[in-house]
Amino acid sequence: MGEHTEDQEHGAEPAREPLTAARARELTAGLREAMDDVRRSVAVLAARVRDAHAARVWLPLGHGSWEAYCRAEFGISRAQAYRLLDVARSLAAIHDAVTAGPQPSRTRDTDPGAAAALDYGLSQRALIAVSGRTDVVAEIITRRLAALAHSGLKALHPATVRAVVRQAVRDVRAAPPPAPVEPPADPAVAALRAVVDDLAACSHQLGELMLEVAPAYLSDTEAADVLALLCDEIGETVENGLAARRYALTGDRRALAGTVL
Structure with missing residues (x-):
């Protein structure tokens, strides 16, 4: 039998041709596009979950609860079913904060389902993480958008709004939840x-x-x-x-x- 190199003995893949910068940029662009598609799908999913839950869609289909409906129709667990609601509520609160801004913006839309078309670049994990503090996120977004509007900008570009939203979510995720404040006895x-x-x-x-x-x-x-x-x-x-x-x-x-x- 012929001799084997150490790499072959360990099952290493044969060496590939060096990747060119042009090909690397092409692969990176494809990855970025795929990630953007995933984030947009989160917004679409959140809007549809919100609408389905608000309509109590499980009742005419003979299910006893949202949990039972999700398990029977989609094969997901109770925890997953309620995480979907967390995502929907977080995104709805963020969308409400954005559209309630004091200045007109191209992000505003009178269609109640407009949140589905918006891409704030937020993952499900991020939305779930702030689901218990959406009031804080919304307040930060409202305050920062107002500060930008008062600075003289006649309209807030979608990219600016997106950056404000993402930073607000990051800030709330990074900050520990406030401890309950009780009046001091002293x-x-x-x-x-x-x-x-x-x-x-x-x-x-x-x-x-x-x-x-x-x-x-x-x-x-x-x-x-x-x-x-x-x-x-x-x-x-x-x-x-x-x-x-x-x-x-x-x-x-x-x-x-x-x-x-």
Whole structure:
């Protein structure tokens, strides 16, 4: 028998011809298109799930519940059936926040089923992850779109809206859910908490002012150049101005760490 190389003994595939940059770009474009198709299908699925559940589609088909309907018609488990509802509710909340914006946008559509046509580039996993905090996601989206509109943009481009939505979902997924807040028994602690709340509220107002001058689409570095004169005029440091701007964008008090808090 002939000699075998070490690669052959381990079942390694024969060497392939080097991949050209043009072919690599072609493969990458195909992957990107496939991923976009999957994300768009999530939006379509979510809209149809929402409509089917709202219509109680299982009743005329003789099923006792949504769970039983999904199991019989699609062969999916109870957990999967309710995850579909989580996806639908999350996407509906996001769509409502986008279409309720203060400025006209090409993303607005009067068709109730328009959410199916929108592609925010969100995976099912991302939508499920924020399903319990859709109110927070919607509030962040509304606030950031309003800040962009107030910055002077006459219309929000779909790509801008998409970026705002994706960032809001990422921020909520990254932030731990807030712990239940109970009134402190100690009056001194309660008074201190009230002071902190007042400082945070003032910082948020300052941040909104900063956003009017340095819109949300500017990086911190770009915003610092724009805000330098304003901060000097109001007697505030640029660092504090940027921190307040980040707080106005995110609603996360950790953005104020090292400044007023």
